[in-house]
Amino acid sequence: MISFLDRATEGNEELYHLFIHYSIAAGAVFFLVVAATVYSIIKFRSSRRNNPAQFRDNKKVEIIAVSIAASLIIFFGYRTVVLMNRINPPVNGATPDIVVTGHQWWWEVEYPGTGVTTANEFHIPVGRKTLVELRSADVIHSFWVPNLAGKQDMVPGYGSHLWLNVKRPGTYVGVCGEFCGQQHAWMRLKVVAHPQEEYDQWLAANAGDASIPDDPTALSGAAVFKSMSCQSCHAIRGYNPGSHTGPDLTHLASREYLAGGVVKNTPENIHRWLTDPQKVKPGAHMPNMHLTNQQKEDLTAFLKQLK
Amino acid sequence: MTDIAATAPREFALRAKQKTLLHYLSTLDHKELGIMYLLSALVFFLLGGAEAMVMRTQLITPENTLLEPDFYNQLFTLHGTTMIFFVITPALVGLGVYFVPLMIGANEMAFPRLNAFALWMTVLGGLVVYWSFMAGGFPNAGWFNYAPLNEKTYTPGPGIDYFCIGLLIAGVGTVSAGLNFLVTVIRMRIKGLRYSRMPLFVWMVFVNSFLIIAALPALNAALAMLLIDRQLNAHFFTAATGGSPLIWQHLFWVFGHPEVYILILPGFGILSEVFPVFSRKPLFGYKMVVLSGMAIMLLSYLVWAHHMFSAGMGNNANTIFSVTSLLIAIPTGMKIVNWIGTMWGGSLRFTTSMLFAIAFLIEFTIGGLSGVAFAIVPIDWQLTDTYFVVAHFHYVFMGGTFFTMMAGLYYWFPKMTGRMLDERHGKWFFALFVTGFNLTFFLQHFLGAMGMPRRVYTYPDLPGYAVLNFLSTMGAYLMGAAALLLVYSMYYSLKHGKIAGPNPWGGYTLEWYTSSPPPEKNFGKIPVVKTRMPLWEQDEYSLTPKTGIDD
Numbered sequence A: 001m002i003s004f005l006d007r008a009t010e011g012n013e014e015l016y017h018l019f020i021h022y023s024i025a026a027g028a029v030f031f032l033v034v035a036a037t038v039y040s041i042i043k044f045r046s047s048r049r050n051n052p053a054q055f056r057d058n059k060k061v062e063i064i065a066v067s068i069a070a071s072l073i074i075f076f077g078y079r080t081v082v083l084m085n086r087i088n089p090p091v092n093g094a095t096p097d098i099v100v101t102g103h104q105w106w107w108e109v110e111y112p113g114t115g116v117t118t119a120n121e122f123h124i125p126v127g128r129k130t131l132v133e134l135r136s137a138d139v140i141h142s143f144w145v146p147n148l149a150g151k152q153d154m155v156p157g158y159g160s161h162l163w164l165n166v167k168r169p170g171t172y173v174g175v176c177g178e179f180c181g182q183q184h185a186w187m188r189l190k191v192v193a194h195p196q197e198e199y200d201q202w203l204a205a206n207a208g209d210a211s212i213p214d215d216p217t218a219l220s221g222a223a224v225f226k227s228m229s230c231q232s233c234h235a236i237r238g239y240n241p242g243s244h245t246g247p248d249l250t251h252l253a254s255r256e257y258l259a260g261g262v263v264k265n266t267p268e269n270i271h272r273w274l275t276d277p278q279k280v281k282p283g284a285h286m287p288n289m290h291l292t293n294q295q296k297e298d299l300t301a302f303l304k305q306l307k
Numbered sequence B: 001m002t003d004i005a006a007t008a009p010r011e012f013a014l015r016a017k018q019k020t021l022l023h024y025l026s027t028l029d030h031k032e033l034g035i036m037y038l039l040s041a042l043v044f045f046l047l048g049g050a051e052a053m054v055m056r057t058q059l060i061t062p063e064n065t066l067l068e069p070d071f072y073n074q075l076f077t078l079h080g081t082t083m084i085f086f087v088i089t090p091a092l093v094g095l096g097v098y099f100v101p102l103m104i105g106a107n108e109m110a111f112p113r114l115n116a117f118a119l120w121m122t123v124l125g126g127l128v129v130y131w132s133f134m135a136g137g138f139p140n141a142g143w144f145n146y147a148p149l150n151e152k153t154y155t156p157g158p159g160i161d162y163f164c165i166g167l168l169i170a171g172v173g174t175v176s177a178g179l180n181f182l183v184t185v186i187r188m189r190i191k192g193l194r195y196s197r198m199p200l201f202v203w204m205v206f207v208n209s210f211l212i213i214a215a216l217p218a219l220n221a222a223l224a225m226l227l228i229d230r231q232l233n234a235h236f237f238t239a240a241t242g243g244s245p246l247i248w249q250h251l252f253w254v255f256g257h258p259e260v261y262i263l264i265l266p267g268f269g270i271l272s273e274v275f276p277v278f279s280r281k282p283l284f285g286y287k288m289v290v291l292s293g294m295a296i297m298l299l300s301y302l303v304w305a306h307h308m309f310s311a312g313m314g315n316n317a318n319t320i321f322s323v324t325s326l327l328i329a330i331p332t333g334m335k336i337v338n339w340i341g342t343m344w345g346g347s348l349r350f351t352t353s354m355l356f357a358i359a360f361l362i363e364f365t366i367g368g369l370s371g372v373a374f375a376i377v378p379i380d381w382q383l384t385d386t387y388f389v390v391a392h393f394h395y396v397f398m399g400g401t402f403f404t405m406m407a408g409l410y411y412w413f414p415k416m417t418g419r420m421l422d423e424r425h426g427k428w429f430f431a432l433f434v435t436g437f438n439l440t441f442f443l444q445h446f447l448g449a450m451g452m453p454r455r456v457y458t459y460p461d462l463p464g465y466a467v468l469n470f471l472s473t474m475g476a477y478l479m480g481a482a483a484l485l486l487v488y489s490m491y492y493s494l495k496h497g498k499i500a501g502p503n504p505w506g507g508y509t510l511e512w513y514t515s516s517p518p519p520e521k522n523f524g525k526i527p528v529v530k531t532r533m534p535l536w537e538q539d540e541y542s543l544t545p546k547t548g549i550d551d
Helices: A010-043 A059-087 A196-207 A216-227 A267-275 A293-304 B002-018 B021-026 B030-058 B069-103 B112-135 B159-187 B200-232 B245-262 B265-279 B286-302 B304-311 B315-327 B329-343 B352-375 B377-383 B387-417 B423-449 B465-496
Strands: A098-103 A106-111 A116-119 A121-125 A130-136 A141-145 A149-154 A160-164 A170-175 A188-194
Touching (some): A010 A059, A010 A149, A010 B329, A010 B352, A010 B377, A059 B315, A059 B329, A059 B377, A098 A141, A098 A149, A116 A196, A121 A196, A130 A149, A149 A160, A149 B304, A149 B377, A267 A293, B030 B387, B030 B465, B069 B159, B069 B200, B069 B387, B112 B159, B159 B200, B200 B245, B200 B265, B245 B286, B265 B286, B265 B329, B286 B315, B304 B315, B315 B329, B315 B352, B315 B377, B329 B352, B352 B377, B352 B423, B387 B423, B387 B465, B423 B465
Parallel strands (some): A098 A130
Antiparallel strands (some): A098 A106, A106 A116, A130 A160, A141 A149, A141 A170, A170 A188
């Protein structure tokens, strides 16, 4: 289940305690207000009382109330500053392990120094501090995987970062946290956390080039990819360097979803997407390429084997 | 006295019928202008409410395809803009325009023409924003309209241009109203009505006018800069050409956070009138309410960047704004103590007005406590821009401001029309609305904590999302039904409501000294003020709370 109270990372673990403590304090204040209100309603209704005493204030009550409020604020202010600096310490020139770039409406994920580039779904190691650098290619997006960490915005022209120290292997989902235009709703992402060895395996597998197909349908699909100018936005490493305007497709078949989570990654959905992206995700920046049915089938066969 | 009281409302209705459209377009009477402010707020409220109903219908089930994503984005932009700039602001200004002169014993606002100008600018601003639909689409980048999404590159349609021009026009109106209140309160108080005797509603409108005058210009500057970007290809807010998207956020929230208090301070004033009258007891801690209002005003200029904790300002800047935001909870929380203290030991009358005031205490406390959570930066990082925030600000604006407006409406409707606003309908309205409100918004706290961001036209069928959204939509329908009941009840009460008489609630402020509705010059006989609560404490008016005049 998605929840920011999941203690899957060290940061979230500490946040959990702070949130519980704040909830207890807030609950107590709320109880006091409700109790005093209900008591007044019952005790002081007009049918019970007339000629109320006309007092105008009570310095003692006012001083006590202000002192309670002030001490709560000092306590939680202190905790805030301490925890904020623990969760998000300055980078001090450290090189990022992962660079995530927000695009309308998908995530580009690069692993500097490894040659790995992927989109919308990525992997991180467990039990190690991982530095994620955040950038934007167009408007403001916000990187948010509730079970792992709070939001950090991706503001064009500014860099931001996030430290993740995942304690528990698993799959965690997130979504863009800042309104970024028409398809803000379908800018979802998936993060898989592995133990170090599995993570290294995944990284090695994804550093490899795309598989060259041997079946003839897929081969003609590869030709369609070239001839229909797909490479002016998409890259398939080892096959066509292409461009990074759209998601990297080198290992497309290893992802669970298409187009920022809007549909599952199945051959039928790839076919639907190629038929008219605007029907599947209105506003998406991929145009309808007006492929023939044969071209679509060939291209689908090619894409679905890009493991 | 009774005769005049009985005929005044009928005469009022008769006179209103004889007046021409030209009369209303050109009137300078603060009471007519006040009512027109309220009517325009009502029309925009019905529009903004209808938008909310359509949005909640879209969200009733996961992956719903009822609305196109872009239309949904237009709806939530319009809903927020409408409710903030064309409903709450004008409604509170309208109550001020009507009642501030009456409560200070004046017969007009200081600048009657400016008063009319302010109203018509506000109305015109709203019409311009809505006219965008004819030009090719409503604005669709959210009410805080972040750069660079608001730039032509990313949002080429005309909606945002209309948004800028509409809000600039309305902004001129609001600043004019603020200036007018300021001068009115300083210059027009009747003899004897010192600052230390001023009714709390007047105090809060007065404090508020400082906020309006100093905060709105930041918004107007930002809007002008954005228009220059969009129409003349400048680049204030585009990073690639040397501008900064964050400057927009700073300018917007330098206005935007004081605006939040602009929308609540007059409400605090209304409550400070309603609680004492229906508790038959003076306000608990008059000085504290005034001083905490001023503290809120000053602090509200220093908290704007708590809307930007996740924007990467760095931990030092975040620390400062976290501390100031926590501090503002003290004066705000104190007011709750003041109002409960007012009820304490009183003799409570549960009119609809009082019910809304009491419900406010609970709802606003929820909204305040969830608000303090956002000052705790690591919690803010998780919950900002989610449905938790949607829940939070609806608890503040609806459970807060809107409830105070309802308390004020039921309290002052008799004064404005001469007839009581039907209490039987009122209790039904209250029950339906409060139930619907809590059903809709309380559940949204959980949706936010479960990872549902705000401003999404649809959502995947993740565990819990479907049922919580369904119930939330049901709550919204309940509120919609309640709002229609209120409109019907006002219409019904105008025709058949009980005749109110000058002082149906046994109030102690000067507006209750004159007939309902008041004559053109407000007071037949000029009142004399020697105390804070003239109608209760001065023997010549002999309406002490102890005589229980409404029993």
